[in-house]
Amino acid sequence: RDKEWEVQALNNGVVNTYSETNLQLRHNNFSLYSDIMDLPVSNNAEIYNNLSNIYLSDKSYCFCGPSLVFINPYRLISNEESEETFEKARQLFFDKKVEQISPHIIAIAAKVIRQAIDTGKSQSVCISGESGSGKTENSKGCLSFISSLKTSGKRNSFHSIESRIISCNLILEAFGNAKTVLNDNSSRFGKLISVFINKKTLEIEKGSVKILLLEKNRITHKNNGNRNYHIFYGMVQFLDPNTKKTLNIDGDPRRFKIINPYVETGNDKELFEGVILGFNQFGFSEEIKMSIWKILSIIMHLNNIEIDSKNYSENSKPCSIKQSTHYSTILKFFELSEAEFESKVTIKEITIHGENIKTPLTPNQVILALESLTRELYLRLFEFVVNQINRNLSQSSDDHDDYIKINILDIFGFENMEDGNSLEQLLINYTNEKIHHLYIDYTFENEVKILKEEGLEDIAKTITYQDNLEILKFFSSSKIPPGVLELINQSVLLGKDSSYFFNVLKKNHYKENTSNILSLPRIQKDLSFTVKHTANAIQYRGEELINKSADSSANLLNKIVELLKNNLSNILSSFDPATIENNLNKQKIGNSILVKFKDDLDFLYKELITSDCHFVRCIRPNDTKSPKQLNPDSLIRQIRYMGLLDSIKIRKKTFPFRLSFNSFIYKFTE
Numbered sequence: 001r002d003k004e005w006e007v008q009a010l011n012n013g014v015v016n017t018y019s020e021t022n023l024q025l026r027h028n029n030f031s032l033y034s035d036i037m038d039l040p041v042s043n044n045a046e047i048y049n050n051l052s053n054i055y056l057s058d059k060s061y062c063f064c065g066p067s068l069v070f071i072n073p074y075r076l077i078s079n080e081e082s083e084e085t086f087e088k089a090r091q092l093f094f095d096k097k098v099e100q101i102s103p104h105i106i107a108i109a110a111k112v113i114r115q116a117i118d119t120g121k122s123q124s125v126c127i128s129g130e131s132g133s134g135k136t137e138n139s140k141g142c143l144s145f146i147s148s149l150k151t152s153g154k155r156n157s158f159h160s161i162e163s164r165i166i167s168c169n170l171i172l173e174a175f176g177n178a179k180t181v182l183n184d185n186s187s188r189f190g191k192l193i194s195v196f197i198n199k200k201t202l203e204i205e206k207g208s209v210k211i212l213l214l215e216k217n218r219i220t221h222k223n224n225g226n227r228n229y230h231i232f233y234g235m236v237q238f239l240d241p242n243t244k245k246t247l248n249i250d251g252d253p254r255r256f257k258i259i260n261p262y263v264e265t266g267n268d269k270e271l272f273e274g275v276i277l278g279f280n281q282f283g284f285s286e287e288i289k290m291s292i293w294k295i296l297s298i299i300m301h302l303n304n305i306e307i308d309s310k311n312y313s314e315n316s317k318p319c320s321i322k323q324s325t326h327y328s329t330i331l332k333f334f335e336l337s338e339a340e341f342e343s344k345v346t347i348k349e350i351t352i353h354g355e356n357i358k359t360p361l362t363p364n365q366v367i368l369a370l371e372s373l374t375r376e377l378y379l380r381l382f383e384f385v386v387n388q389i390n391r392n393l394s395q396s397s398d399d400h401d402d403y404i405k406i407n408i409l410d411i412f413g414f415e416n417m418e419d420g421n422s423l424e425q426l427l428i429n430y431t432n433e434k435i436h437h438l439y440i441d442y443t444f445e446n447e448v449k450i451l452k453e454e455g456l457e458d459i460a461k462t463i464t465y466q467d468n469l470e471i472l473k474f475f476s477s478s479k480i481p482p483g484v485l486e487l488i489n490q491s492v493l494l495g496k497d498s499s500y501f502f503n504v505l506k507k508n509h510y511k512e513n514t515s516n517i518l519s520l521p522r523i524q525k526d527l528s529f530t531v532k533h534t535a536n537a538i539q540y541r542g543e544e545l546i547n548k549s550a551d552s553s554a555n556l557l558n559k560i561v562e563l564l565k566n567n568l569s570n571i572l573s574s575f576d577p578a579t580i581e582n583n584l585n586k587q588k589i590g591n592s593i594l595v596k597f598k599d600d601l602d603f604l605y606k607e608l609i610t611s612d613c614h615f616v617r618c619i620r621p622n623d624t625k626s627p628k629q630l631n632p633d634s635l636i637r638q639i640r641y642m643g644l645l646d647s648i649k650i651r652k653k654t655f656p657f658r659l660s661f662n663s664f665i666y667k668f669t670e
Helices: 044-055 083-094 105-119 135-147 161-176 230-238 241-247 268-281 286-302 325-334 338-345 363-393 423-453 469-476 484-493 498-509 542-549 553-563 567-572 577-588 594-609 632-641 644-652 661-668
Strands: 004-008 015-019 061-064 067-071 123-129 190-198 204-212 347-352 355-360 403-412 529-532 537-540 612-619
Touching (some): 044 061, 044 067, 044 632, 044 644, 067 105, 083 105, 083 135, 105 123, 105 135, 105 612, 123 594, 135 161, 135 612, 161 190, 204 363, 204 594, 230 268, 241 286, 286 325, 286 567, 338 347, 338 553, 363 567, 403 594, 423 537, 423 542, 423 612, 469 529, 484 498
Parallel strands (some): 123 403, 123 612
Antiparallel strands (some): 190 403, 347 355
C-alpha cells in the first residue's frame, strides 16, 4: 500500500513495514536454481529460499558451483533413486558428458572418476554435515556408483572387492554409529575410505579404511535420548543362545549399564546380519570372531563392576573390586587372577632413580582408571577390526601401479552439545575449521581458473577474501603465544592441572572488551571459555580438557596385555607392535592423546591437499527427522558455517551476475 510493504519474518512471525525503495523483490518467488551460484542476487535469504523451494519440490540436491549440497528428505524420493536415473548417469559418464548429470551424489562420483582418468591425479570426496544430515547414505551412494562403472561386464560376486567394500560399511556402522536425539544412525567417528581403480577396466582392485576421532566417551557416558554403539544391541538380541550364555550376556539386557535404558531400533537385526556377513567375506576365523565377542562382553561387564573401598588406606592399602558374575567373567576371559588384574587398576607404579614405587589409587581414581580402560579396549578392538578389513582389501591380483586413487571422507560437522562441550567437541570443531579452510581455498582456486579461461588473469591477482586462519592459529600455533592444543599438551607434559591451563590460556589469548576469538563469562564461576568458531560461538568446559588429554588408558591396557597369554593379546595389540611401542614411548615423555589426534589429522589433511577435492555439504532440515519440514533458523545457520555464502562472496568479486545466454536474451529483449 502506498509503495510500502509488510514483511513477515519466518523465524518469529514478526511483521515490519518497509518502503518499496528499501526492498528488492523477486520476479518469481518459486523459481528453482539447480546451482546456487546462478542466483541473480546472493544472500542468506536467497540461498534459503532456493533450498526451501528445492526441498519442497521433491528434490534433495543442488550444486553450489563445483560442490554439491544435499538436504536430507527423511524419505525416499523415487525419481532421484530410480534405476533410470542411475543408468542415465552411467551413460553420460561413458559419453564423457558428466557435466550434464543433474545434481546428485552420482554426479560428483562420475566427475571424480572422469577427472582422475583425464588428469591422472588422486581425487577426494569430502562429505560433511551435522548428525542426521545424510552423510553416511551419500558415502554409500558414491561408492555404489563407482563400483558400477567397471567395463568388464562381470557382476559383483559375494567375494568381489566391490562387494567387500560395501560390506565393510556395515561393519563400520555397527562399531562406530549410534542413535542420537537427532539421528537413529549417527556416525560417531570420521572415516576415510580409499579405493584404487584400474584405469583401463575401471574395476576397483584394492582399498583401505582409516578411522578418525572415535567418540570413546560414549562407551562409559552417554547423554539422555542416546544409545550406545549398535554392535552391543545386535549382540544381546541376535547372537545364538549358546554363545550369549558363554559370554554371560543372556537374560535381561537391561541389567547392563552400557545399554541401559535399553532401546531397540527396527534396523538392529539387518545391521547385525550384515556384520556377520562382512566377517565371513573378510575371512575372519571362528576363533577371531569369538575373541571379538569376548572383548565386547568384557566391555559390557566392566561397566557393571563396583569398587570396594572399605579396606582402602591412603599410601598403604589399595581398594578392591567387589565379587560378582561380571567380575568373574572378566577374569575368566582375560585368564587373569584377581591379584594380577587389581595390581594394574588399583595401584600406581612409578620408577624413581631405578626404584619401583607402588602407591594405592583413591577409589575415585580406580573408577576413572576402569572407565579409561573400558574406552581404550573398545578403540583397540575397533582398530583391530579395521586392520583385518584393510589386510583383506589390500590384496590385489595385479601389482601394477596403473591405479586411480579415490578417497571418500565421511566426517561430522561442527558440534555444540546442550549438556556442554568437552575435549571431543573441541577436536571435532577444530577438524571442521581445517576442512572449512580447505573448502574456501578450493572455491577461490576454482574462481581463479574461470577468470583465466576468460582471459582475466590480472584481475585474479587482485581478489582478496576472508578465511579462518586466525582461528586455526588460535588452536594449533606452536609459536608464542601457543595455541589451545599446544597449551593442553604442555599442561599434560608438565603434570599441571586444568587451572594452570586456563590461566595460561587467559593470559595469552584473552583481551577484554574486544571481539576476539576467545571470550570469558563476566562472572567466572568455573573454567569454561567460549570460542568464536566459523559456525557459531561455542563454550567449552575447561575443567575436563587436561584430565581427558592425559588419559593413560593406552599405557594401562598395554600393561594388562603383557600379562595375557591368549588370543586376546594379539587383538588388543592390533597386530602392530611398532604402534604399541610408539604409544608407550609417547606416554613416557608425557605427551597427551593429542599426539595421536595430530598424527591422524596431518595424515588426513595431506591426503586432501595432495588430491583434487570435491565437497558434498549435507544439511539437516529439522531436528525431528520429519519429511517436508524446514527449520529456517537451523537451515540458515548451516548455510553460514558450511561456507556457502562465503563461496558466493568470492564469486561476487569475479562475476557477480551469471545469467545464461537464453536468460540474458529473455531479460533484455523487448
